[in-house]
Amino acid sequence: MLEVQEIHVAYGQVNVLYGISLSVKSGEILCLLGRNGAGKTTIMKSIMGLLPLTSGTITLNGTAISTLPAHEIPRMRIGYVPQGRRLFPELTVSENIEVGLMTCQEDKATRDWVLEIFPRLRERLTQVAGTLSGGEQQMLATARALCLRPQVLLLDEPTEGLQPSVIEQIRQVIVRMKQEGVVVLLVEQRVDAILSIADQVSFIENGRNVETTDAASLRDDPDKLKRYLGV
């Protein structure tokens, strides 16, 4: 179980998060919804230890991870698919995967496993990541995170600007990870795409989470979406 408790985060002097709390059990998908600039990406980066917390704690299965050095957090098997993919653009597909494998010292079996999930990548192993199509880049970013054999998967707008066929493929991977008991934290703009797979939805507004509800209740009460997102 991943628990974020009352975290406050600032970029330098500028406060961005004001007491965010979240809690996701394994095998559960929590989706963060909110307008641009609400602080969703900042929450993801804070969990990864890429930004210092001003206060609050983050724990994984009861162990505090927010006190660890940033490079040890992914080694707790927390896989990160960042917004905008953020591949290592001049490394090949194979090398990008290798970086993912090194994080938790995973071996060839894991490499085969992720290449089975994304067979397209196997055809592109020697290609430089920056020259892949948008869909392939997203597959690689996801594959790189799966290389950690994650128990937590953070996905920040993984379907941004993708074709429906790729979106579907990413969606299936997310559902599969959920079934395998992974904690999934998902940021997504396209509400329709996630209401069907999310277990909980948390609305983020100006660095605060204003409400967390069951996805099921949202499906019955679309007015709520209008209120928070203006959709």
Added chain:
Amino acid sequence: MDFGPHFLIASLEGAITAAILALTAMGLSIVFGVMRVVNVAHGEFYMLGAVIAWWVAHLIGIHPALGFVAALLLAPLLVGVLAAAADKLILQKIGYDPDRTIVGTIGLLYIIQQSTLMTFGPDARPVQPPFNTRLSIPWFEFGDNGFEIIWPWGLGTTSYKLFVIFAAIVILTGLWAVMTRTKIGLIMRATQQDNEMARAFGVPVERVYAWVFGLGAALAAAGAVLVVPIQQAHYLMGGDPLLLSFIVVIIGGLGSLPGTVIAAIFIGMSDGIISVFFSPTLAKIIATLVVAMVLVFRPQGLLGKANP
């Protein structure tokens, strides 16, 4: 001597300058590429390499070759450790802020230079080459008897000078192999391209930076150990290599390792040739002009990317 043989000698001198410069500039280029740090103290690491080489060769006075080999191993190692410590104590503490790293490394430059003056003294001191056989070089001419091989007086080099070129090629090839074929190299390249994502995938970025800063300094020191049997060790010898390394890194393209090698060969060769035929000052003036032209017409350098 005729123009032909004279030019050959000048080219050989140029090749030696190019070899040393390629090592030194590569150190600067790696540090800039991976860490985005402009290391103004780079020339002082070069100087320290030469000075430590003198100490080591002096202490192991049994045989020049033994002293030299020990220096070639120990000087880059010691300089690398010192640089890694400087990274941890200075650059890490100021968070690699671009402006402050320049000021910080300028401070480091003076600390190293003055400490060397206080301990090593103001004298230039030579190191014995491990071997130094004179090698004559043949030339050809079309004289009265047609094509002839001749051995012009003064056309020659030494086995040590050829060794310098060979050693530089070996070290650079080794570096290339490490960067492209090993996990350490992969980690360095990933960190160079996106240090935040490297960290998100378990790379201890601070430790990588300390290693890279040490490696950059060790490359400069290796160049200096190779040069010190030809030029003497002196506490002010770091100035020229720093200037030339900056020129090379700018021409080659900031952070591009192949660009650095190509530019080092170009600048080293022309520096050697112009120095022999005209004067070393003219060589520096021309190199600086070339930099100005590159900055005007191709600001990203020969092999640099337009918008990194």
